[in-house]
Structure formats: structure tokens, C-alpha cells
Amino acid sequence: QVQLVESGGGLVQTGGSLGLSCAASGSIFSIDVMGWHRQVPGKPRELVASITTGDTTDYADSVKGRFTISRDDAKNTVYLQMSSLKPEDTAVYYCHAKGFSYTDYVEGYEKDYWGQGTQVTVSS
Numbered sequence: 001q002v003q004l005v006e007s008g009g010g011l012v013q014t015g016g017s018l019g020l021s022c023a024a025s026g027s028i029f030s031i032d033v034m035g036w037h038r039q040v041p042g043k044p045r046e047l048v049a050s051i052t053t054g055d056t057t058d059y060a061d062s063v064k065g066r067f068t069i070s071r072d073d074a075k076n077t078v079y080l081q082m083s084s085l086k087p088e089d090t091a092v093y094y095c096h097a098k099g100f101s102y103t104d105y106v107e108g109y110e111k112d113y114w115g116q117g118t119q120v121t122v123s124s
Helices: 102-107
Strands: 002-007 010-013 018-026 028-039 046-052 057-059 067-072 077-082 091-101 111-114 118-123
Touching: 002 091, 002 111, 018 028, 018 091, 018 118, 028 067, 028 077, 028 102, 046 067, 046 077, 057 067, 077 091, 091 102
Parallel strands: 010 118
Antiparallel strands: 002 018, 018 077, 028 046, 028 091, 046 057, 067 077, 091 111, 091 118
């Protein structure tokens, strides 16, 4: 299996910056896509940003120009640098990875893995 552990959430004022990181560990064969999603109570989880092994990135329109996603494949880690934060960015942020553990590869099924979530609160 693949485990994802997030760090870096917290409380920040409007206009401030915050960085998140997520390290993948376990029986990793390959990770194709890593990313961040967020969720507020009563709403579905939404994509914030994703990055492929080829460093192709995708961002939600609401965060373009303010958030930057990056990854370090040697460390199996994905980062999210958030700036110009707004109260509407307040949410639980979840790390996501799509890939194969060694078991997944043998079974032929690529899987989605999720972190436990980290709270980001932006005060007005």
C-alpha cells in the first residue's frame, strides 16, 4: 500500500502565505499524478491543483496565479505553495496520489490514495 502524510496546514490571515507538503511512503511502484483537493462541510471535495510525472500542472480557476504545485520524485513528495490567501480558501486540504503499489502493479490496477487531511484556515 501507499501512505500519504500531509504537513503544513494552519491559521493564516487574509493575504498571507502558507505551504503544504505531502510525502508518500510504503510499497511504491510508481506514482503518476499527485495533487491537492479541498473540502468544506456540506460541499463536495474539489480539485485544487495536480501535477504529473512530466510536470504538467492543472489548477482550479479559483487558485490560478496564487497557488503553485511542485513535486520531488526522488522524495515522493508534493508541495503546494499558497499565497494571497482568501477566507474562501479555508478548507481541509487532502493530498492525493494516483499510482501503483507493487501489489497494485501485479494486480494491474492503478489506485487513488488519499492523505488524512490538514486544516487550512484563513481569517478575515
